[in-house]
Amino acid sequence: MSLKDWFANRKKRRLETALVDSRVCDDELHKLWVKCYNCNSSLISKDLDKNLLVCPNCDYHFRINARTRIEQLLDKTSFEEINAKISPADPLDFVDTENYKNRQKKAKKKTGLNDAVITGFGEIDGQKLALAVMDFEYMGGSMGSVVGEKVTRLIEAAIEKKLPILAITSSGGARMQESALSLMQMAKTSCAVAKANEEKILYMTLLTEPTFGGVTASFGTIGDIIIAEQGARIGFAGRRVIEQTIRQKLPSDFQTAEYLMKYGQVDMISHRKELKNTISNIIKIHAKSTKHQKKSKK
Amino acid sequence: MSLKDWFANRKKRRLETALVDSRVCDDELHKLWVKCYNCNSSLISKDLDKNLLVCPNCDYHFRINARTRIEQLLDKTSFEEINAKISPADPLDFVDTENYKNRQKKAKKKTGLNDAVITGFGEIDGQKLALAVMDFEYMGGSMGSVVGEKVTRLIEAAIEKKLPILAITSSGGARMQESALSLMQMAKTSCAVAKANEEKILYMTLLTEPTFGGVTASFGTIGDIIIAEQGARIGFAGRRVIEQTIRQKLPSDFQTAEYLMKYGQVDMISHRKELKNTISNIIKIHAKSTKHQKKSKK
């Protein structure tokens, strides 16, 4: 149900998306000024890029797509994608106001992606890791069979290779067009995390703007360590659904990363600029202690 | 600190204790009427006994001593005590307004016990179990080295014999006269429960009036199944300590068994008359499932 919010908020978001996307796609527009969604100040597009898409004025973290995230976080050219070709089917022949197949085509055209997640291996400060990065631009980052399958395969491959895993979420929830099949991806990915646990593979998650519904209630929040990106909104049920249920307005900081940390649900909040360093340190400390383990087993 | 309450409430309690004790010790008085502490109705002492020391009028559960508890709960003559001779030392040469040795002597004279717990083996509906029963009459059921040692030995013996364990608590908390040594009994008994867990021995606790402080924060509340006797007061900190801290009065049902169940801390509340049957059923169901386990291992 949490998708509801994101659909409802579409207009505002479209504007923002358009601006951000335009900078990426179009060289002409690339020179343009961008307006900060939060503080309304006008920013030079290139400066914003250099600043990791964080407003230099008010620290507002613009939502970023999967490719940009990978570029920002990993050592240069270290990323190797896997299972890129897995793409969605339409097992239920789902038609609402538009049919699912069409929605897939549009999303692919808009994002250049086959579905809402990119998975693969890469390095952070020379340390190898397995990485899954969701992309909200592809149908609201919703999780269907493809997201579930790719995340699961990634975890299985990381177990095989004994690599730490980082899952970066950005999702409105489950892919309704796949109904129960999409629901089952929650179980599938969580079972894969269970395997990683049993093999003592470090499984980290990074929750970014926005993370809701089925992703929050599955692989997103069962990290050994959960990092939330500053300002990200994270929750199970959508704001509107809750407001309808309780018939009152919610506080403005409700379901922000900061709110979640106060309520003990995330290990830490990270500024985008600190992310790489933080993750690098976490991997380093765990690698060291695991090394000790291997030694002491001998 | 929780002992404070019980000391503070002494006068009321003494009255009650005197009445109850008198029935047990003195044949003359045995014919007397007893006043219910709760509803004030006059009860024939023998009737009260027959009714398991529960007021037939208002269901108030009189506090009962360890011997009576064992009689009420176990199959007749099935109880075999162990470690009866372990008795307290005075390692700290503790003297407050009276010295610890004297307090021990008085408590022994009053109760006929060497310390605040009786341990041993017995049967419920023909099913063997290991049993520890605390006695509040011995220095407020406080836990010192003897209680810790006897409970630990019982658990170890039960593991050895693969028997289910039932610990019945009634305690104001730690035995201050043994200071850190008494504190360490919390760790010792809890470590023994950990061993029982690892050996998959069923460990049940029955919390009775009153259970506070160090016993609540150790072997009392880590039962695989926790039963609270109806009406029992159970808590970590004493009522007065909390009232002093927060500077306001507490609700009257605070820290009752019923209150604790509402707050998810005990599995169930049992009327004294239902206890034997409930425990018997719990043991039976677990014995059956463990049997299955043995079978399936073959």
Added chain:
Amino acid sequence: MNKEFTPLEFEKSIYQIEDKIEELKNLSTRTGIDLKEQISTLTKQAIEYKEQLYANLTPTQKLQISRHPKRPTFLDYVELITENFIEMHGDRKGTDDRAIIGGIAEIQGQPVMLIGTQKGKTTKENIKYNFGMPQPEGYRKALRLFYHADKFNMPIVTLIDTPGAYPGIKAEETGQGIAIAENLREMAKLNVPIIAIITGEGCSGGALGLAVANKVFMLEHSYYTVISPEGCASILWRSAEKASDAAQALKITAKDLMKYNIVDGEIKEPLGGAHYDHKLTAKNLSDTIIKSIEELSSKDAKTLKEERYQKFRKMGVFCE
């Protein structure tokens, strides 16, 4: 037909036929005319009509039956299928969520850990049980009981009938998402047989949080879905009135879900739905549970876990 039920829309024709039969009977009694044959024919026709109707229910009609206020609840089943049910309250952390109830029991002499969502039948009960919508603390209680069952080698049986996990402020604050996710992950690690049965509404993550099982069954007129048809309609069709279309599109019935291997079997309900005969429904439930436990009990922990893993691992349809 039992008149204490408020008829659902599509049940009304049945009521009309049965009223007609009743009239004929009364007429016969009053006038002495022999109407046996007519009554018998009409009765047969009524049964045929019902059988046909209930074999061809639309998803929306099934939805209505699954939500019928007289449908048996978890505690009704406890009463009907268990001996010695001993409820284990609380999460040991401050809450005893009444929307999820669990405890140890014997079913046909077999020890089990039985856990389910509870709905009320009256307004008062519905408030008590929060309309069967668990808080995070309910899932944590269930997890505590899962671990208990795991330790003592008890098969776990969950009965699920929930419109979903509760969407509220406190639920968000205490981690509704985390609680469900941790259950999904931890259920994968359990060493005992797990059997999940959707008895009524099996709605979204709130249902799945008790359903990572070796065997998943659905009662004939229950439904299982990622989102309620109403919720789906109001998002995708932007109109809750399109719930019927959504119910159709979402493929929410047992028969649909068996096709995708999401559900292992359908448990037969009495003609007209579970609310017409609690006992018979419970009997079917109980037999399915015992049959499944017998089948799973011969497997060791490793096999049980691996089979459970593979079961969910295979779910999903995509192109490669």
Added chain:
Amino acid sequence: MNKEFTPLEFEKSIYQIEDKIEELKNLSTRTGIDLKEQISTLTKQAIEYKEQLYANLTPTQKLQISRHPKRPTFLDYVELITENFIEMHGDRKGTDDRAIIGGIAEIQGQPVMLIGTQKGKTTKENIKYNFGMPQPEGYRKALRLFYHADKFNMPIVTLIDTPGAYPGIKAEETGQGIAIAENLREMAKLNVPIIAIITGEGCSGGALGLAVANKVFMLEHSYYTVISPEGCASILWRSAEKASDAAQALKITAKDLMKYNIVDGEIKEPLGGAHYDHKLTAKNLSDTIIKSIEELSSKDAKTLKEERYQKFRKMGVFCE
């Protein structure tokens, strides 16, 4: 002597001597009279006096030092002894109790899980950290971090400075007793080395809930007891003013507790107490931690667990 400290009662004589030395120095400067020798002698005497005083502190005096408002807190030690401390917030169930803080870090290059109780130095901080008195949720956060350390083979280090677990309504409702008891039990099951250090107040179950360790140390002027001397006095002597007697009777110092094998060692503090030299205190702490980890790391999980069990198993004195 650093004058920014408010002197404790027994420190006053030291301040007087030091004032006297200061006076002499000033006099010498003003008048040109050579007082070097007198000053040197007095300085020596002052040091001797201090050494004697601090070697023979009464339990009550130690109590005062252990509670000194300038005494280093957990976060001071984090700053001084760790590299890369990464705090891990929250119990994942609705609360991030600030009275207990924990996270992963390196100490002298050794990865550890470092957890401790936190006190404030100002009123505002004290409210934030609840005067170092954890709620049940703080113990549950610690337990989550214990499991994390266990999974990833990190030694656990706890630094304890608490007047006890918080006695409040909500704490009772969410299970203060259960939370502590579960920590005691679960710490017994951990497969990694555990080192606990009482750095200030080690009061009752609230301290023990982080201290079921393979090695237990105390800072020189810390105390460890089943009940605060004030609480004990008000119960047994029925007068909080007898706290001094209680402090004596309760045997709360490191040296006392080493006799009963409750504590494995005393960690030296700078002359005058930890608050006179945070860095030196931290250095001693860090060295003790690293030495202990080196000693324990060679042992396998089974040995670590069994030794921890036997350590506490043997505690207690009784007649048989």
